[in-house]
Amino acid sequence: MKPIKDFxxxxxxxxxxxxxxxxxxxxxxxxxxxxxxxxxxxDFFYAGVYLGKVKGAIFFPSFTLLAMIAEKKANKVIVDKxxxxxxxxxxxxxxxGILNVTGSKRKGGYxxxxxxxxxCLGFGKILRDMSEEKNRHKVFVxxxxxxxxxLRREKRASFKHKI
Amino acid sequence: xxxxxxxxGRYEELGWVYSEFESKTSIRINTxxxxxxxxxxxxxxxxxxxEKIPFLENGYWICKSEFSVGATAEYLLGLYxxxxxxxxxxxxxxxxxxxxxxxxxxxxxxxxTVQLADLMQNTGVVMALDFKRRRLGALTNQLERCRVKNxxxxxxxxxxxxxxxxxxxxxxxxxxxxxxxxxxxxxFSRRTIKDVKNNAELQRQILAEAIRxxxxxxxxxxxxxxxxPEENELNIDWAIETLNLEIEEIKCHGEEALTNVFGRKLDSxxxxxxxxxxxxxxxxxxxxxxxxxxxx
Numbered sequence: 001m002k003p004i005k006d007f008x009x010x011x012x013x014x015x016x017x018x019x020x021x022x023x024x025x026x027x028x029x030x031x032x033x034x035x036x037x038x039x040x041x042x043d044f045f046y047a048g049v050y051l052g053k054v055k056g057a058i059f060f061p062s063f064t065l066l067a068m069i070a071e072k073k074a075n076k077v078i079v080d081k082x083x084x085x086x087x088x089x090x091x092x093x094x095x096x097g098i099l100n101v102t103g104s105k106r107k108g109g110y111x112x113x114x115x116x117x118x119x120c121l122g123f124g125k126i127l128r129d130m131s132e133e134k135n136r137h138k139v140f141v142x143x144x145x146x147x148x149x150x151l152r153r154e155k156r157a158s159f160k161h162k163i
Numbered sequence: 164x165x166x167x168x169x170x171x172g173r174y175e176e177l178g179w180v181y182s183e184f185e186s187k188t189s190i191r192i193n194t195x196x197x198x199x200x201x202x203x204x205x206x207x208x209x210x211x212x213x214e215k216i217p218f219l220e221n222g223y224w225i226c227k228s229e230f231s232v233g234a235t236a237e238y239l240l241g242l243y244x245x246x247x248x249x250x251x252x253x254x255x256x257x258x259x260x261x262x263x264x265x266x267x268x269x270x271x272x273x274x275x276t277v278q279l280a281d282l283m284q285n286t287g288v289v290m291a292l293d294f295k296r297r298r299l300g301a302l303t304n305q306l307e308r309c310r311v312k313n314x315x316x317x318x319x320x321x322x323x324x325x326x327x328x329x330x331x332x333x334x335x336x337x338x339x340x341x342x343x344x345x346x347x348x349x350x351f352s353r354r355t356i357k358d359v360k361n362n363a364e365l366q367r368q369i370l371a372e373a374i375r376x377x378x379x380x381x382x383x384x385x386x387x388x389x390x391x392p393e394e395n396e397l398n399i400d401w402a403i404e405t406l407n408l409e410i411e412e413i414k415c416h417g418e419e420a421l422t423n424v425f426g427r428k429l430d431s432x433x434x435x436x437x438x439x440x441x442x443x444x445x446x447x448x449x450x451x452x453x454x455x456x457x458x459x
Binding site for chain 2: 033035036039040041043044045046047048049050062063064069084085088115119121147148150151153154157
């Protein structure tokens, strides 16, 4: 539970998760509901809402967890259509593509990236102090994880299958 | 016994004239995540030309798109799934899915599992099985992408469903099958009648196990994308005779299934199953089964 809470805290957010409904399977965390909890057996592979996994000392969140954080008050950067697409393709975010910022704008912080529909596309690390830097052509948020990852996973899986 | 000539000859004997068809790309809106009108508008603004599939509630054909519909932001956000039109039919045949306990016995790659969760509006429980670990990755990616919350996945053979120690209200048997030539370009050169018979035997074993885990008033939907009667009408004829099942009438796309296969007369209720010869969709077979009530 601690890795999840610590991760969420990095976005200046707080989400209430019922610990009695969280199950850990090897290094992966899942959030169940009462129905699922009644039915789930020990040898499950996946259940309910996947929250993320711990590898080494690092927590890797799921996109569902990011969407849950996005529903709360948290650090968010809303970007325009073109920037949203480039972000999904794995690119970083320049100041010129940013439409709005909520929460922390300070260098070193973590922020969710959202499109114009307020849908969460992933998250990144703030590289420059956003309130001070005026140059629109500099990278402001470094891409850490974006939803294009679903396609990359498919590609990796089919490559593994071929070899 | 294999090859184009052999199989096409069989189709002609069954009353269908073989023709080449291109599989059309189709999508299904995930209504648990977005309003249909909103996503249609968004896709149209990307230059995608859609056509509503007349026999499906949330299905659209992609008439024109400059890029893959499996790589848009809207797809990655789980607002829709890419799912063949005929494959969208089976899950819609169940009644009253919300809050039910449902088994998806052969779940990967997960298109129908997500559809079940969508029809259930993420209520109740879906237990999704697949015995190949490699295929579970594709399944769980779909679940995460589409924000499914009510599903438990097990690495398990459908023939061992009793191990779950659960009685199910609804069971989807989208069984492993020989497929068909529309979805697989090399189909005729690869498939033999022996494969078809092996698959038919496996399907019978899965059907038999489903009977053990379905509730007395439960519903089973059986589907294949095979055109071969051994995997369809002949298996269902066996099931109603051996497993104490009856076939329910369904209203969906497709024609009445065959009750006379290569000169063999089958139970007349088999006509309530639906056979879909390739055309608007790929080839498909679907039916809805119910356990016969015990007479005391």
